[in-house]
Structure formats: C-alpha cells, structure tokens
Amino acid sequence: PMPMLGGSMWNNVVESVCTSFTKQGSTTLCFNFRGVGGSTGSGSWQGEYERNDVLSCCQFLLKTCPHLKHILLVGYSYGSVIASSVASEMSAIVGFVSISYPFGPLTFMLLGWLLPKAQI
16 A cells, blocks of 8 residues: 555455465565655655565565575555566566555556556
8 A cells, every 4th residue: 555645564464465475374564655654765656666676575585595596576556556566677577466456547647657568
C-alpha cells in the first residue's frame, strides 16, 4: 500500500499472503517502504525510492540466505505497481504477483512512467 497515503505492511491482505507463503515453507520478507512507521526517509510519489527499496531487499535476501536462487515478488496495491516495475531488473527475480493492481487515472499520472518497465 502507498506509504504517503498511510499504507503499510500491517494490513490484512499483506499479512495473510505472507503468512500463507511462510506456512508453505517459503522464505519470506515483508517490509515497509521508507518513511513508514519509525523508518527514515519519505516516499517518492513516483516510485523511484520504492523501486530501490525492493531491489535492496532482494539483494539482502540473496546475501543473507545463500540457499535462495529465485525470488518471486508479491505486491499489493501500490506495492504491485512497484514489484511489476522491477521484475526484470535482477536475474534472481523469476516473476511477480500483483494483488489489486491500482489501474486508474491517478496511478497513471503518478506512476505512468513505470508501465513500460512492467512486464504485464
């Protein structure tokens, strides 16, 4: 969910998806974009910083979990826009799942530049 509008990982959809993957034995990482809760920084409104956050998390997972070879990104709402836009940025990312992708005029105005990057 979009951090600048109060979104966070403490959301029933995000928590349910993460719990489901974890129960099935997957290594999972749930995180908030910068500026949420007590974290420093602020969101970019156009996804620049959030894309970096996702790629940094992927690098962190690969570094700290050497058994991992593949990453599946799962994003909800704003997170689905960001996940789809970075899916082709690292060879370890093998795909993405978009839940409640926010198609609409506001998304297009703020994040339209990311659409060519998304492999939809």
